[in-house]
Every structure is written in structure tokens, then in C-alpha cells.
Amino acid sequence: MMKSQVALLYVLIIVSEGSAQSLIPRRSVSFSDVNLKLFKQRNFDSLSSLLVREDIGQLFIGGRGKVISLSLDDITKKTSEIKWMVSSGEKSECLARGRSIEDCKNYITTLHTLDDSRIFTCGTRAFKPLCTHLLFKEGSVTMETTTQEGTGRAPFGPHEDFASLMDDFMKKRKVFMRTGSTYLSTEDKISWFNDPIMISINAAETSKSSKYNEDDNLFVFFTEIAVEERRSNLRLSRVARVCKKDLGGFAILERKWTSFLKARLDCPFGDTGSLSLLQGVFFLKDENNVTESLFYTTFTSSPSIVSTPSSCSQSAVCAYKLSDIQQVYRGNLLNEISPGVWVKDVGTESYTYPRSCINDEMRAKGVKTSQNIPGKTLEFTRNHPLMEGVVTPITGKPLLVRSMAQFSKIVVDKVTSLDGQQHNVMFISNNSGWVQKAVWSDVDGLRIIEELQLFQDPQPIRFLQLSSRSGQLYSTTRTAVAQLSVRDCSRYRSCADCLIARDPYCGWNRRTGLCAAAAGASKLSMIQNLIDGDVGTCPSSHLSKQITDIHLTLDVAQFLPCNPDTNLPISWRFSGSILKPSPRHTLLSQGLVLKPSLTDQGLYTCETVEVVKGRKHRKAVIQYNVKVSEGENYFQGVAVYILASFCMLCVMLITYMYWKQKPQNHVGSSSVSYASIEQLE
Template identity: 55%
Template sequence: MRRAVLLYFLVILSENLAASNKPRRTVFFQDVDLKLFKESGFDSLSSLMIRDDFGQLVVGARAKVVTLSLDDISKKTSEANWTVSPADKALCIMKGKDTEECDNFIRTLHTIGDGKMLVCGTNAFNPSCDNMNFTNGKISLEGKIEVGRGKVPFEPYQRFASLMDGNTLYSAASSNFLGTELVFQRHGLNPLKTEMKRSWFNEPTMISISLVEVSKNSKDGEDDNLFLFFTENAVEERRDNIQVSRIARVCKSDLGGKRTLQKKWTSFMKARLDCPFGDVGSPSLIQDVFLLQDQNDWTDSIFYAVFTSNWDSSSACSQSAVCAYKLSDISQVFSGRFLTERDTGSWETYTGVKPYPHPGSCITDELRASGVMTSLNFTDQTLLFAKNHPLMEGAVTPITGRPLLVRAGPRFSKIVVDQVTTLDGRRHQVLFIGTDFGWLQKAVKFDGEDGRVIEELQLFQTPQPVNFLQLSSKTGQLYSSGSNSVVQVNVRDCSRYTSCDDCLIARDPYCGWDQVRDQCSSVVGASLGSMIQSWSDGDIRMCPISELKNPAIAHLTIGVAQLLQCSPETNLPIIWHFSGNILLPGARHTVLDQGLIIRPSYSDSGLYTCETVEIVKSKVHRKIVVQYMVQVQDVNTVVRNLRTAVITLAVFASLLLFFSVIRHLKAKEQNHTDCGTV
């Protein structure tokens, strides 16, 4: 019988764990040990940049740039204002824009090769750029205004992407006042841009654009790549307005063509980016991407990307996911077959003869040996093919063919990945995911297991999207921002794990139990010594045995509903035991997230235990939260006991009064005797 009950318990528990969809631990704003920067007049935060070299966080907002100390961002170190001229604002308003839009929103902050910073703003729908210096602890703009069209959008809140390589800026942004033309281009000495063709960009939705550089250092001398992630309407679909996620690639050494594709990318290729989750046929739309580059072999580098299945944030059915892609798999897709557009408008696999070299290829040592030194040496036949065939047949699929993590509820908006070395010398990835409600989710993925969120932190007091998320390699701190505030979080903080059991069973790669200091501490930079860690299976048998506290005494009354409170520090499901047996819900017992409601009878007297239950690799781990020794009485007994107590108290009071009078009389008689003697 007990085995059947236990089996039932495990089935129910598994269902609860699957359905709860809760992070293991939830920490609210007031309980988070974070640094916060927010001041009056600081709003519409629109760019963020870490400068580890001089210990500053540079923040762009409306009409100003401020610098904050990386060690403590609540300390503002300097400020530079860049306001719009009255003439530019008047012209902007005359073109139909409102007063707020006709300001200067600082959208781009980049470090230039000489250590200066490039600053670009919308400047009342007239994008402009300037250089900024940091000297003697202060920032200052040079005042040498340059045209910023194509470097940042005209609109203050339109999505775009940019990347600085030395003194060369790459950007993917709208290039017209209406914001309808997306151009991916390189600025500077050898400017290049994409063709204005439907097959290159088809009504990009601008939901997300990310630009990432990959340094190869490959043996065959192949050039470095730039990868662009975006969403657009799929030209290859027979139905209209089917949104898909894309990954595009270009070569950094691309110089354009000599006649065909002059000053245009000759290496631009794109492919569908799949992240299968949610309803069949529902589009997975990319929101952000992070590259974890392998320094030993570039083909082992991994892109981590966040997707949403339904970008309508008001939808209760919205889901988000994290998918990971290996660069070797991406390269294989770009080395494959192309799609071609027929006269009927349909897209089919190209089966004809492809020109040499493979269209979209980067220059390699093999090509240099054959006399092809740059893209200017490509034949017109090769370039014409590349111009008309930018879309690959194959789709880039995630590692293992499925997402690392799928969650329902608030949409994922940003992602950063950190690599942590545990005490045994192994490296593990920790995912930090921002949501559109201002929460930070901390997730881990171990080999052979699904990803899981071990903690979520509320970053902002008021719900707002996480717009920026960056990790400093110098401080080990995570910096994030919404629309009007910046926060700093110590991702290595293990103090919220208050016991050895909790520290180990959380399987947080950052944390281990320090047996000397008797606390959960960061393992980053620590040696084995007194530290213990069990990331593989959360083996709490390694912990010292802790003594249980005496149970609390609870006096309950028959038939009167009363609460036995149980508030664990984690979001794990709780199970109640009564006199050693699992307590199942019934007519007299109601199990809640925060306790147990009892409508007791005499038979309900006894020991009640509330414990959290967690399943790790099929092992069930239990931890006692609280125990109660319940004593049940009926109302009549309570009244009789109360009456008896009142009578006893009255008798006791009368006796006290009687003895007090006797003592008073004796004292008086003694005083009289003493006076007579005198």
C-alpha cells in the first residue's frame, strides 16, 4: 500500500514540476543585492557600453551621455549633453513628428581604434555622429558633427544593429525617413552595402537585428566573417506575410565587384534559422543573440539565441525559447545548395551548374594561389549568380535539433552567456536571459539534461523590458538597463543559498559550500580545499548532518479551519507528512503553496512535517522546512478549560488578598507592641 501511495506521489510530483513552469528561486527587487542608477531627467535610455580599460559604464539617453563607475554604477562620474538645435526641432515637427520624437536619442556608442568613442544620435530625424573623448575622468564631445544616416535609424525606438572593428563601422539600419529600407553596410574607406532587392531583404520586421564578428584564424587563410540575425517575410513561402528568422553572412575582406555588384556585398548569403517549439507552423522570431567563441577552433564556437513564438506580449499563450547553433553547422549550410526564383514567382532548389568559386565564398589561400586575391577578381558570372541567389536551400538547425530551454509567459528579450569553471576543472555555460517584464532569469544546461532556470531576479521596480544586457570580463558583474534606469548585479553571489543542502542541490556552477566558513560561496578562483560542489547530481550527502529543531506546538480547535504556514525559500513543490505518511488533500486538509489548511478532528493530532521535494536525475531530494506538533481540542473543552482557569485565577487572587490582609494586621500589631515598650 505504501508503495502505491509513493508511486502516486511521484506521478503527481512529476506533473506538478512539469506544469508549474517556475524558476527554482524567485528574488524580488527589494531582496536583490544590486546597484541602481536612476535620476530625474534621465529617461529614454537608448545605448550602453562597457569600458573595462578605464572602469566606466557609458550610457546613452535622450540628449545626453553619462559615465558610471563599473565598480558601483550608483556613482555618476561625468556627463555630456548633446541637444537638438531649435531649427532642427522645428523642421522635424513640421514633417509631422511629435515633440518628444524630435529630440536627440543617443543610439550608438562604440570604441574607436585610438580609444576615443563614436557617438551617434537620431538628432530630430536627422541622424548625426560625433567623436567623444575621456580625459581626466570626464567625457567631452569634439563637436565635429558627421552625417549618421544608415549608421543609426531616424526613429528613436526602431531596432538596428552596429559593430565597430578598429575604425570601421558596420551597421544594419533603416536608411530613409520612413524607416522602410533596411541596409546592411560597411562605412569608411571601402564602403559596401546590400542590394535593394526583395530577395535580399523582404520587408524586414525589425523585431531583432544582431551583428556578430567571428575571428577564424583558420589554417586555410579564410577571412573572418560577420553574421547578421534578423526577421523578415519569407519570399520562398507560397503564402504571404510568413515571418521567419534569418542568419546572413558576409566576409570582412569583401571589396565588392569590379563591374557587377560595384560597392555592394559579393559575399552576402542568408539562410533560415530554425528553433522548433510551440505550435506547429507558429513562427519562431529571433530577439537577440550571443556568441561564445572557442579560441582553439572557431568551428566549435556557438551562437546562443532567444526566440519568441508569438511576439504579441499580451498573448497568454506566448512562449520563448533558447536555441544554440554551432558554427561548423552554419558553415555547412552556407556551403550547400541555393534556392532560385522562377518566372512564376515560386522558389525552387537550383539544380544547374554553379560557377567557381562557390558564390558567397571568402578568399582563401587556395583562391589566392589561383590568382583570385580579392572579390574584385571574381568573374561577372560568379557575381551575377551571387546577386540573384542570396538564399540558401538548407536551414540552420540547433544543436541536438531542439531548444535548450522553453518557457511560457513573459517574452525573452536579451541573452548573455558566461562560461564558468567548476571545482573539478570542467567548464559549464550559465545563461542570463532578460525578459520584457524586467526580470533576469539565470539558467543552466548540463550534458544529457534539459535546460532549467535556477533563479530569477526582479531587476526593476516597475515592469519594463530589459533592453540591454552586458557582462564585464573585468568585474564579473552584469549590467542591464530598462528605459529609465541601470542596474548592476553580481552574478557570482551565492549568499541566497542559506544551507549546504540548498547550495549543492541548486547545482549552480558558480557556487559551492565552504565548510570552514559554513556558507555558500563563489567557486570562481577558489581551489578545492574546504569547498565542496556537486553540479552533476546535487548530492547532498556530502553536506554535514544538521540537527533538526524541535517542532512548534500548534493548538487547534475541532471544526475550525486554521493554517499551518510553510514558506520555503525556493519555488519547489511542497509535500506534507502526517505521522510519517504523505498527507493527501481531502475534506479536512487543503494544501496551498504557502501552507496547509486544517479543519481538524480528534484524529488529526500528531506530528506534521512540511518539506520541499526536488527531482535531480531521477533522485528525489527532500528538505524539511517546518514541523508542527498539533494538539486538537473541541470548543467545549476549550470553554471548560477557560472557565477552570478563570476560577483558579479568582481563587488564587482571593488567597493573595487574604494573606496580604493578615500580613498587614500582624505588622500593625507589631508596631503597637514596639511603641508600648518605648
């Protein structure tokens, strides 16, 4: 019975290893090994807003009843704190309306920088939103006594979805609006918005790259219940576009958007029938040509009732080019011929507006603003908000898909390598407190360089912001803030590891003999190869080999562990030759089970294997000098057998925890040597 159980255990581990090897990051770094700074304060939780101010070197966080400023260089240094509570009367009135004690407090949900350096701030204030301004002067924060009505500028309660852009563009659950002197909102029709959940608002200065000086665009990302699908309550991902200078119509669509169009956002992944929904958006602007700018997005997918029993949740990253989105809006619109039935519009009228925002051609015809748009055109716009075309990702498919993951936020950094090339490095957070660092190229596709556990307890990351100038990443959960240097290269302990990882931030410093940040360095002092990770330029290494002597008993199985500091697959060599599976040699993801005969004495080497551009890199992790002897007595053999079985149970537990949570990093594991050979076809 014992032998059959152990055999089954071997199969499970080997199958698990092979099924997900291509999906895991190159390296996983647990919380205890991540070099980060953490801010957490007693009685300060429900963090609901975050603002990075590079100009004054401050990080502002808003939560329940207060705003705190931290040093941008070191968030463990609190520079100021200001409280903003609700009065007892406001709290009593809120409780009388049936709200909970916690919800009847003031949650700071909005922090935006104004042109005069003041911070526009709004709070829920017991379901009566209110706004004011904060000033940061001489190292402390003060609050102005004047306030503004917060309805439309902030959510009513702490659990409402909400997003805003500091150009007075706001979004509540049912309405997308512009506040201020030229108030505009969406039409109160489900064909425009059907129970939307806001994700992001982004402004694009499209006029700079427009042939006819077209007005700038705003892009609104959200999910909503589909009006064009007959499946009830089917939620789809959308991107809407409005013209930034829209003033509303005259008589028709007065104080309403006249340029609102929306299209489906497609990120194809998951099983047939699964639902993928937008979670996060990052707008990476192209300073030379805005139409080449990219929207990086995260999606999650949950199995539907028609999925197979083996289906599981998945997440993906998709990227969309701004010009591709614009092209969809120049296409055909859908027409609702009966409730819930939408078909391609085949009307004889072909309206330029709102397919294009106002441009020089329209201005030449007397259409200077949206209030000059003819009523017939506005009436058409009111009844045709939905595009026929679907916005597809730049590659036609996701850049990344991972199973058993719940991606949330994403930020992207443009990194210039030593050869002058630019690389887009993505930081993708999930709902377990981890961030993945990945880079994508047309040649290699997407590589996950590493994943980092930023918070010790598994919890969703709510905010993720990057300071490209200082190279710092800031993230928050509901209770804590973490600061991570994206240019930390100290985890690469050798020149070979530094180059093979192909991390755009890192290079090997010839003078210090360390892997260090490449920013600002010269080619003379730094080695970097992001094309194929060639280690031929590395200085010769004279690391002493760490060999462990081990004595085994004839025909008694024993587990030889191998714990590399990466998630790369391992292989074994015996006396210089590749070790193949056999009745006496069971190869596992974290070691080798050896049931030796007298001919199995010799040197066993465990090494990681990494293939880059057809070149196979081998890194020796640990070596065992195995000596075999006949057992002294029966009881000794039984004892060793029991110990080996216990080791196998440990392996099973480790493997289970790896898939259930995350693989643990083993920084400091012995690194023996590197070798590099061309991969044979």
C-alpha cells in the same frame, strides 16, 4: 453552496500546480530581496545605448540629449555627464516636417570603442543623424568639436530598429552596409532584404580555424517577410553571412556585397501555426576552435489564427554552432522561377564562391579579392541569395521553452568550476524586468537556477551586458540601470542548499561556514559538487527545529501555510509518514487544509522535495504540533470556518498572482533540516 465553492477552489489550485511545475525556476527572488545597485536620474530617460569599458572601469549610457558615465564597480556613483542637445533651429525644422516634440530631440543610439580608446558616438539629432567622438580623461568625458555625417551610421529617429558593429558595419531598416573607405551595401531587391528588422551583427575570425585560410566571416541576424512562402506577410528569422574582406564586384555588384547569402533560422517550438521570431543573440566564442563557437538566441512565439483556443505566448532559447551554419552555406541555393516561387537550383554551374569566402585555393587561381570574381559568378550571386538548407539548433530543439514569457536579451558566461570543468551560464531577460539564470549540459539539459526581479515596475529590459572579469551584470530599461553581481551566493543559507542548487559560481566555504563565490578558491577551502549536488561532504548541521503549536477544533477546516524559499514542490509528513490526500487532508501548493478528527493530532511536517541524479533531497520548512479539541459552541465553529474560508481565498489570490506575474521569493522562511535518500524506481 459554500462547500461546493471551496471544493472547486481546491481543484483549480491543484491543477495549476501540476501543469507547470517542470517549467518554473528553482528559486524566484523579488526586487526587495535582490542585492543589486540601481541608477536612476530625474529627467534622464529613453536610454538607447550602453557601453561597458573594462579597461577604464566605466559604464557609458546614452539617452535623450546626454551621455553619462558611471563607475563600473558601483553604478550609483556617477563620474561624468555631457549634454548633446539639438539647436532651436534644428528642432523647428524637425517640427515643421510633422514630427513630434519628443522625437525631435537628440537620442544617443551608438556607442563604440575605437582602437585609440576614443568612443565613437552617434545621435539622431532631430532626424539628421550626426556622429562624433568622446574622450574619457582624468575622470571626465569631453566631446570633440569635429563631427561626421551620421546617415547610415545611426538611425534617423528614436523608434527605428538598428544595430551596428564597430568595424564600420551598420544596418538600417532596408540596407545592411559597411561604411568608410570601402563602402558596400546590399542589393536593392526584396529577394535580398524584404522589410528586415535587425537583431545582431557578429564577426567571426574563421581564418584561424580554416584549413585553407578562408577569409573571416560576418553573421547578420534579422527577421524579414519571407519571399519563399506564399502566406502574405509571414515573417521569418534569418541568419545571413558575408565575407569580411569583401570589396564588391567589378562592373557587376560594384559597391555591393558579392558574398551575401542568407538562410532560415529554425527554433521549433509552440503550437502548430504559431510564429516564432528571433529577439536576441549572444556570440560565445571558442578560443581554441572558432568553428565550435555558439550563437545563443532567444525567440518569442505568438499564437496564430489557426492555433487552438488554449494557445498562449511562449518563449524559447536555441543555440547554434558556427560550423553548422557554415555547412548550410556550402549547400544548395534556391532559384526564383517566378514571383514568389522558389525551387532548388539545378543549374549546371557549381560555384565555390560565395559558398566559401576567398581561400588559398582561389588565391592560387588568381582570385585575390572579390573584384577578381568572374562576372558570370557575380551575376549568379546577385540572383541567388537564399539557401535551401535551414539552420537547426545543436540539440535539434530549444534548450528552454517557457509559456507566458516574453524573452528579450541573452548573455552567456563561461564559468570554470573547482574541478576544472567549464559551464555555460545563461542570463535571459524578459519584458517584465526579470532575468533568469540558467545552465545547460549534455547530461542534465537546461536548469533554471533562479530568476531575479531587477526592476520593481514591470518593464522591458532593453540592454543586457556582462563583465566576466568583474562578475557583474548590467541591464537597462528606458529609465534605469541595474547592476547585479552574478557571483552573489548569499541566498543559499546552508551547505546543503548551496550544493543542491548546483550553481557553478558558488561553493561552501569550510572556513567561514558560508556559501560564497568559488572563483579563485581552492578545493581544500571550498566544497562544490555540480554533478549530483551530493551533500554528504557537508559538515553536520545542528539547526534547532522550529515547531509551531496549533489548536484546532474538531471537524472545522483550517489552513496550515507552508512558504519555502524555493519554487520546489512540497509534501507533508504526519507523525513520520507521508501524508496522502483524503477527505480530511487537502494538499495545496502553498499549504495544507486540515479538517481534523481526534485521530489527526500529532506532528505535521512540510518539506520541499528535490530530485538530483536519482537522489531525493528533502528539506523541512515548517512543523506544526496539532492538538484537536471539540468546539466550545456553535458560533465559535462558524467563526473558525469563516476564517478558514478567508484563508482559502487568500491562497487563490496568491496562486493567481503567481501565474499572472511571478512567484514571490520568501527569503528568510524557516529552514529546519535536510535529509537525502535514493529515489526509488
